[in-house]
Amino acid sequence: MEVERTIWWDSGICTIDQTKLPESYEIIKIGTVRTLVEAIKSLRIRGAPALGAAGGYGVALAAHRSTFMDPESILGELKIAAEMIRSSRPTAVNLAWGVDRVLKAAQAASEDGEEAIRSRALAEAERIADEDIAANRAIGKIGSKQLDDGDRVLTHCNAGRLACVGWGTALGVIRSAVEEGKSIEVYSCETRPLNQGSRLTAWELSRDGIPVTLICDGAAASLMRQGKIDKAIVGADRVTEDAVFNKIGTYSHALSAKANQIPFYVAAPISTFDQFHLEHEIEIEERSEDEVLSLNGKALAPKGVHARNPAFDATPIDLLSGIITEKGMFRPPLMPFIGSGLAKTARL
Amino acid sequence: MEVERTIWWDSGICTIDQTKLPESYEIIKIGTVRTLVEAIKSLRIRGAPALGAAGGYGVALAAHRSTFMDPESILGELKIAAEMIRSSRPTAVNLAWGVDRVLKAAQAASEDGEEAIRSRALAEAERIADEDIAANRAIGKIGSKQLDDGDRVLTHCNAGRLACVGWGTALGVIRSAVEEGKSIEVYSCETRPLNQGSRLTAWELSRDGIPVTLICDGAAASLMRQGKIDKAIVGADRVTEDAVFNKIGTYSHALSAKANQIPFYVAAPISTFDQFHLEHEIEIEERSEDEVLSLNGKALAPKGVHARNPAFDATPIDLLSGIITEKGMFRPPLMPFIGSGLAKTARL
Numbered sequence: 001m002e003v004e005r006t007i008w009w010d011s012g013i014c015t016i017d018q019t020k021l022p023e024s025y026e027i028i029k030i031g032t033v034r035t036l037v038e039a040i041k042s043l044r045i046r047g048a049p050a051l052g053a054a055g056g057y058g059v060a061l062a063a064h065r066s067t068f069m070d071p072e073s074i075l076g077e078l079k080i081a082a083e084m085i086r087s088s089r090p091t092a093v094n095l096a097w098g099v100d101r102v103l104k105a106a107q108a109a110s111e112d113g114e115e116a117i118r119s120r121a122l123a124e125a126e127r128i129a130d131e132d133i134a135a136n137r138a139i140g141k142i143g144s145k146q147l148d149d150g151d152r153v154l155t156h157c158n159a160g161r162l163a164c165v166g167w168g169t170a171l172g173v174i175r176s177a178v179e180e181g182k183s184i185e186v187y188s189c190e191t192r193p194l195n196q197g198s199r200l201t202a203w204e205l206s207r208d209g210i211p212v213t214l215i216c217d218g219a220a221a222s223l224m225r226q227g228k229i230d231k232a233i234v235g236a237d238r239v240t241e242d243a244v245f246n247k248i249g250t251y252s253h254a255l256s257a258k259a260n261q262i263p264f265y266v267a268a269p270i271s272t273f274d275q276f277h278l279e280h281e282i283e284i285e286e287r288s289e290d291e292v293l294s295l296n297g298k299a300l301a302p303k304g305v306h307a308r309n310p311a312f313d314a315t316p317i318d319l320l321s322g323i324i325t326e327k328g329m330f331r332p333p334l335m336p337f338i339g340s341g342l343a344k345t346a347r348l
Numbered sequence: 349m350e351v352e353r354t355i356w357w358d359s360g361i362c363t364i365d366q367t368k369l370p371e372s373y374e375i376i377k378i379g380t381v382r383t384l385v386e387a388i389k390s391l392r393i394r395g396a397p398a399l400g401a402a403g404g405y406g407v408a409l410a411a412h413r414s415t416f417m418d419p420e421s422i423l424g425e426l427k428i429a430a431e432m433i434r435s436s437r438p439t440a441v442n443l444a445w446g447v448d449r450v451l452k453a454a455q456a457a458s459e460d461g462e463e464a465i466r467s468r469a470l471a472e473a474e475r476i477a478d479e480d481i482a483a484n485r486a487i488g489k490i491g492s493k494q495l496d497d498g499d500r501v502l503t504h505c506n507a508g509r510l511a512c513v514g515w516g517t518a519l520g521v522i523r524s525a526v527e528e529g530k531s532i533e534v535y536s537c538e539t540r541p542l543n544q545g546s547r548l549t550a551w552e553l554s555r556d557g558i559p560v561t562l563i564c565d566g567a568a569a570s571l572m573r574q575g576k577i578d579k580a581i582v583g584a585d586r587v588t589e590d591a592v593f594n595k596i597g598t599y600s601h602a603l604s605a606k607a608n609q610i611p612f613y614v615a616a617p618i619s620t621f622d623q624f625h626l627e628h629e630i631e632i633e634e635r636s637e638d639e640v641l642s643l644n645g646k647a648l649a650p651k652g653v654h655a656r657n658p659a660f661d662a663t664p665i666d667l668l669s670g671i672i673t674e675k676g677m678f679r680p681p682l683m684p685f686i687g688s689g690l691a692k693t694a695r696l
Contacts, residue, residue: 192538
């Protein structure tokens with residue numbers, strides 16, 4: 001099955017400008033690393049798996065645009081580009097993972113000359129993108145077993161095809177369940193301050209004909225308490241041994257689900273796993289306070305008032321019912337989950 | 349000490365139009381019951397204690413405006429007005445309480461003629477307003493004992509002077525602590541969908557010089573987990589034996605506070621207590637989906653997508669550290685708390 005893509009290569013990085021949705025569907029073509037960094041920072045491209053592909057394509061783009069003729073100079077340029085891209089968003093682990101994978105492929109190709117660097121960097125980036133879709137399809141197949149016909153499923157932010165190269169992680173699970181003939185109704189949390197739930201998840205799902213109802217983030221707990229939510233499923237920006245980092249608000253939904261005996265799943269590819277750090281070592285990106293203080297250029301708060309705007313939160317691993325990956329579903333505790341050890345020790 | 353008032357009588361009901369804040373501070377004068385009902389529904393007047401006073405003044409207004417000359421006809425008109433006002437917002441118990449108190453005073457005055465009805469209805473409404481300020485000052489004095497110098501206090505929605513006749517319940521406790529010389533920093537949840545936290549709480553507190561930082565509702569749990577919140581305090585729209593009804597989002601904050609061992613207080617006058625019902629019997633007002641789907645007239649979601657918009661949620665009483673009233677602080681369980689029995693059995 002051909003899966004619609006959110007990010008692809010066409011003599012540059014093509015992607016849907018997600019800041020324009022749902023008002024308009026605009027494809028942008030990114031031709032420089034600097035433009036890519038801006039696009040990542042401003043969330044034109046967002047979502048951990050999509051950032052993995054963007055990181056990979058970004059290094060390929062740097063190779064493609066390099067005017068140097070000798071491998072060493074090109075690699076030097078790629079390293080600078082890699083650092084620029086990596087630091088554009090600190091919390092999502094996939095970004096650095098995608099960057100590093102393509103950088104490594106470029107380095108391995110250097111003995112074969114500058115053309116080999118360019119072509120193999122791009123081939124590796126394309127491989128990341130293809131693998132992401134395959135991983136999401138696998139996540140969907142594995143995860144959909146957890147959803148029953150008639151389920152009302154809560155989600156937060158956008159872990160859909162817009163957050164990935166295609167299909168989606170959390171929404172991929174829902175899409176797979178629907179594809180299998182199950183009737184699923186989605187409650188999408190609007191996800192303040194940037195309303196990815198209202199703008200992106202609602203757009204994706206309604207476009208696919210999957211019933212979706214928007215709620216304010218603060219309404220999720222109450223709906224759970226009233227027995228109106230059967231399951232919850234979200235994506236992840238980074239999974240450590242002890243916590244899942246995801247869009248701010250996720251942790252409180254996990255607490256509410258636990259308190260109301262509602263299964264709470266995370267759907268994420270293995271590329272989201274960070275085996276080298278623990279929760280307390282991870283930097284949570286603090287974004288501009290303006291995202292909280294105003295909307296569409298109009299002030300929401302009196303002048304002079306300040307805001308805090310952490311983009312992510314950490315959900316302790318023991319609040320989860322399972323982490324759905326392309327390699328299977330894992331239940332906490334995840335330790336030790338280093339590399340394939342994860343599959344051996346914690347897989348169901 | 350003279351307390352600034354949010355609602356008062358001046359040949360009609362005068363109040364601050366809270367839908368205009370923080371952009372502009374406008375006093376509106378309400379001259380008919382129909383206008384009052386519109387003002388309540390559209391949240392120009394809001395907050396449980398303020399609604400108690402508004403309900404009382406509304407019946408006084410109906411008496412004042414009645415063109416009937418005989419007591420029986422006036423009382424008949426007052427009953428219709430009372431029903432209109434009562435049903436304008438179903439969840440806040442104080443509204444019906446204020447309406448009924450003034451209606452009863454009017455009925456008791458009927459033997460003394462129509463002028464007595466008018467004057468005693470107004471006197472009773474003024475009494476409600478005065479008592480509200482006295483209750484809030486008492487709540488502040490009692491509640492401030494729970495706050496320590498240097499505390500970072502989370503609040504949700506607006507339980508400030510704008511929600512009351514003056515001083516405030518939750519913010520009244522904070523004001524009292526500050527008045528006593530304690531240094532308090534407030535984290536105000538923006539409170540979607542109508543942003544009372546951004547618009548009203550931030551406005552009130554910054555106007556008083558009390559440090560206030562805005563956060564998205566979904567960020568509260570994470571700040572608690574990071575040890576950045578010491579206490580949480582909110583108001584209430586209705587307190588039953590088993591639950592506190594307050595602005596949507598409160599329940600999830602209470603769960604997060606419990607999970608992170610943070611004291612969670614409700615500050616509310618006894619007029620907010622409903623001794624006749626349990627949680628499952630209370631209707632939670634569902635407001636227009638437009639409040640979630642758009643902001644300031646601009647769409648937040650794609651066309652055709654629907655939203656649910658419950659205005660309140662129920663927090664089970666056992667999640668609370670205490671309910672601060674003008675009669676003292678009560679710890680759950682509250683049962684039995686009928687009338688003054690409350691003070692005898694559950695008071696600390």
